[in-house]
Amino acid sequence: MLRVTIELLPGGRESGKCVIATADIARVSEAPFGARADYGVVLKDAVLGEIGGRAVVRSYPRWATSVWDLVARGIAAALNQDTESLPPRPAKPEVTVHTNEAAFRYVRLDEIPEPTRTFFDRKLAGSGIPDHGCAYAHDWFDFLNGQR
Numbered sequence: 001m002l003r004v005t006i007e008l009l010p011g012g013r014e015s016g017k018c019v020i021a022t023a024d025i026a027r028v029s030e031a032p033f034g035a036r037a038d039y040g041v042v043l044k045d046a047v048l049g050e051i052g053g054r055a056v057v058r059s060y061p062r063w064a065t066s067v068w069d070l071v072a073r074g075i076a077a078a079l080n081q082d083t084e085s086l087p088p089r090p091a092k093p094e095v096t097v098h099t100n101e102a103a104f105r106y107v108r109l110d111e112i113p114e115p116t117r118t119f120f121d122r123k124l125a126g127s128g129i130p131d132h133g134c135a136y137a138h139d140w141f142d143f144l145n146g147q148r
Helices: 067-079 116-123 137-144
Strands: 002-008 018-027 036-045 049-061 105-108 134-136
Touching: 002 067, 018 067, 036 067, 049 067, 105 137, 116 137, 134 137
Parallel strands: none
Antiparallel strands: 002 018, 018 036, 036 049, 105 134
């Protein structure tokens, strides 16, 4: 089995590193010494859990190229329902900015698509909120600009 581990190194420092995602790629076909094999793929994210579905890269030519080709195809298959191509590039989430009677601008968390909502919600820890299930618009814009 292969395990690809993605680590975050804040500021490039090893001392603060933490694992943020893994990809497990394991041979699942019966022919252990064949020139082709099927590989099962599972992607996990530290915040979101399992990503995509369990995927299979079928009849992969085992010794035809670098292991990185198998890793790339496995990740693509897990993100795109067993298809060995990347899904469309995600777009920046468009979220409606509301204004309350006190003229405060805010966003509703339930209007933010996943997984963005989960990441944003984690970044809100300790922040004030205008109402339950809402966040100030300036916090949302700071998040989108990488300042939170």
